[in-house]
Amino acid sequence: MPKFCVKVYGCQMNVYDADRVRTVLCSRGWEEVSDESLADVVMITGCSVRAKAEQKVWSELGLYEPSWLKSQRPIVALTGCIAQRLGEKALARFPYVRLVAGPRHIGLIPNAIEQVTAHPKSRINLLDTDAREFFGLEFDAGDVTIKRENKYKAYVTIAHGCDNFCTYCIVPYVRGRFVSRKPEEIISECEMLIADGVKEITLLGQNVNSYGKDIGLTFSGLLRRVAHLDGIRRVRFVTSLPQDFTPDIVDVMAEEETVCPSLNLPIQSGSTRVLKLMNRKYTREEYMEKVRMLRERIPDVGLTTDLIVGFPSETEEDFSQSMSALRELRFDLVHSAAYSEREGTPAATMEGALPVELRLERLNTLNALQDSITLEINRALEGQEFGILVDDAAPRGEGFLQGRTPQDKVVIFEGSKKLLGEFVKVKITRAEAWCLHGEVVS
Numbered sequence: 001m002p003k004f005c006v007k008v009y010g011c012q013m014n015v016y017d018a019d020r021v022r023t024v025l026c027s028r029g030w031e032e033v034s035d036e037s038l039a040d041v042v043m044i045t046g047c048s049v050r051a052k053a054e055q056k057v058w059s060e061l062g063l064y065e066p067s068w069l070k071s072q073r074p075i076v077a078l079t080g081c082i083a084q085r086l087g088e089k090a091l092a093r094f095p096y097v098r099l100v101a102g103p104r105h106i107g108l109i110p111n112a113i114e115q116v117t118a119h120p121k122s123r124i125n126l127l128d129t130d131a132r133e134f135f136g137l138e139f140d141a142g143d144v145t146i147k148r149e150n151k152y153k154a155y156v157t158i159a160h161g162c163d164n165f166c167t168y169c170i171v172p173y174v175r176g177r178f179v180s181r182k183p184e185e186i187i188s189e190c191e192m193l194i195a196d197g198v199k200e201i202t203l204l205g206q207n208v209n210s211y212g213k214d215i216g217l218t219f220s221g222l223l224r225r226v227a228h229l230d231g232i233r234r235v236r237f238v239t240s241l242p243q244d245f246t247p248d249i250v251d252v253m254a255e256e257e258t259v260c261p262s263l264n265l266p267i268q269s270g271s272t273r274v275l276k277l278m279n280r281k282y283t284r285e286e287y288m289e290k291v292r293m294l295r296e297r298i299p300d301v302g303l304t305t306d307l308i309v310g311f312p313s314e315t316e317e318d319f320s321q322s323m324s325a326l327r328e329l330r331f332d333l334v335h336s337a338a339y340s341e342r343e344g345t346p347a348a349t350m351e352g353a354l355p356v357e358l359r360l361e362r363l364n365t366l367n368a369l370q371d372s373i374t375l376e377i378n379r380a381l382e383g384q385e386f387g388i389l390v391d392d393a394a395p396r397g398e399g400f401l402q403g404r405t406p407q408d409k410v411v412i413f414e415g416s417k418k419l420l421g422e423f424v425k426v427k428i429t430r431a432e433a434w435c436l437h438g439e440v441v442s
């Protein structure tokens with residue numbers, strides 16, 4: 001029986017894609033192993049959105065150099081958006097990389113893996129030439145159970161690629177243009193997951209709010225359909241784009257009990273001038289208005305954001321506007337990053353690049369502010385009770401479990417593993433900036 005090993009570096013989209021490939025290989029008689037030295041094929045899937053993740057994958061590829069290997073070398077397959085960006089280079093540099101496949105060729109990967117295994121010395125290049133071409137990998141309900149890490153929570157991709165071309169972002173170049181999945185495929189996948197014990201589904205896409213634009217549907221319509229599925233307990237979605245986050249989506253969030261009151265709405269900068277340079281098509285004021293609309297309808301919503309500091313030409317004034325946006329909007333959590341150039345994007349060649357030290361200094365200043373805001377918000381939750389889906393054992397030690405509040409905050413509490421997959425009510429006893437601690441009350 002041929003053996004394979006999957007190593008994923010990067011975002012949830014890559015985890016989702018890798019799960020599909022491993023599902024098909026297993027259904028064809030392959031055995032998955034975690035020890036790569038036992039594998040015939042090692043599939044390395046990586047993200048190229050951040051330079052750091054990309055560097056990690058590149059050095060991982062180097063580990064298969066003959067001088068480093070004690071045992072027989074496996075075939076290496078490089079997949080994901082990193083393959084789309086660096087696949088040609090990887091084929092040229094590493095002779096043992098025998099397959100490169102971009103994210104839009106996901107459906108062709110299992111056959112390609114079997115081909116390179118059957119034909120020694122063969123090498124396959126599945127990189128996109130047409131940014132709208134897509135070779136999907138669909139599953140019919142009841143046909144095959146998708147392998148995934150968590151038994152109770154699952155992601156379902158609803159759209160591929162992105163048409164927004166934010167000037168700092170590599171996604172439209174490596175994941176291609178925006179394509180919505182057919183609603184029947186999405187619903188069928190959700191039903192299959194629910195039948196397999198999944199209680200919480202997160203709809204996934206680079207910009208979920210654009211769902212349906214290319215096929216005459218709306219995201220709010222899809223969200224409502226998923227919210228009504230038999231057996232579903234919680235629905236989330238990620239990521240939203242402010243200009244496409246419309247009142248009809250807020251209506252569904254407010255009206256449907258199964259849709260969680262949590263939202264990630266990336267602001268990226270608090271300065272309208274910088275937002276324009278980033279090609280984000282909203283102003284600071286328009287963003288604030290969206291948040292006001294959201295909080296008016298759903299006062300207890302958990303709101304997180306993404307923010308970049310040190311974008312080319314960002315002035316002290318621009319930066320102070322990002323700081324003031326955090327003070328005014330009081331996000332539950334901010335995924336912050338110092339700007340890093342991604343080759344091939346317009347921002348990489350913009351004038352006014354800031355010294356890396358200044359970018360990091362601003363990042364530290366911003367993080368210190370947000371940590372104090374997050375801690376204040378979390379401390380106000382002490383004594384409150386939340387319904388939690390117990391989704392895993394906590395990494396902190398024996399006897400501890402974890403789950404998330406409807407607002408998407410991690411809670412750690414003591415309990416028996418018998419509670420895994422159950423909903424419990426947990427009272428918050430102590431708050432930290434990164435998680436809450438609690439005790440089960442029912």
Ligand code: SF4
Pocket residue numbers: 162163164165166169170171172206207241
């Ligand atoms: S919306 Fe902008 S940041 Fe998000 S994936 Fe598309 S181009 Fe990248």
